[in-house]
Amino acid sequence: MEKKIKDIQQEYKEKDDLELPDFIEEYIRDGRPGVAKIIGQAKKRLDRLEQERQRLEVLRTYEHRYEDAYPMICGIDEVGRGPLAGPVCAAAVILPRDCEILYINDSKKLSEARREALYDEIMEKAVAVGLGFASPEKIDEVNILQATYIAMRQAIAELAVAPDLLLNDAVTIPEVSVKQVPIIKGDAKSISIGAASIIAKVTRDRLMKEYDAIMPEYGFAQNKGYGTKEHIEALQKYGPSPIHRKSFIGHFVECE
Incomplete structure (x- = not known):
């Protein structure tokens, strides 16, 4: 009994990249337009994967240059x-x-x-x-x-x-x-x-989110401590927190 196209589509979504060649081989002769579309999606995904591997090889240039020594x-x-x-x-x-x-x-x-x-x-x-x-x-x-x-x-x-x-x-x-x-x-x-x-x-980023839970008024979870407009406004309203860098905020507030 032929698999329904929606089931093949779900099977495709659940495949990891290494399983795609076998998936394509299994269904490439199915003949139904809907399945052909899914196979096309799988092939494009494989092409993107190969491009990523090529990019990654370039990213190893320095490692390859020095790894023997x-x-x-x-x-x-x-x-x-x-x-x-x-x-x-x-x-x-x-x-x-x-x-x-x-x-x-x-x-x-x-x-x-x-x-x-x-x-x-x-x-x-x-x-x-x-x-x-x-x-x-x-x-x-x-x-x-x-x-x-x-x-x-x-x-x-x-x-x-x-x-x-x-x-x-x-x-x-x-x-x-x-x-x-x-x-x-x-x-x-x-x-x-x-x-x-x-x-x-x-x-x-995780650490700044922890600080945000303690001092939510500064929006550290969103701004990660960077000088966004909202952060500067909070700094001017509430004053410096214990984790503010005094040498960085002198333009916005007075520091002891």
């Missing part, structure tokens, strides 16, 4: 240098050689849902992940650049496996003995840095 390559990135409130967060990620995690990219180019899904996959597949933070107080004390370096060094120190090489997003981290390769816009050019950018972004 440096087996444990670590990507480093940070998030939170610009906000008025909250810490700066850095992540260090070592991925397995030729690791395939589709859709890794600069975290700012991804939707929140995609970042969350990739966070889980990176945490599952990574050889090691380290996190580092610099508090608003530390940022005010030493300036944002030096605080970023502190967070990055902490992230490296938290790795369970020692890296042989660091691929950094644009910076060279002082007081680190491991060989470093700074890459301009590295979160969009290196799979390791891209992975680190996602881990850092999701970690910090």
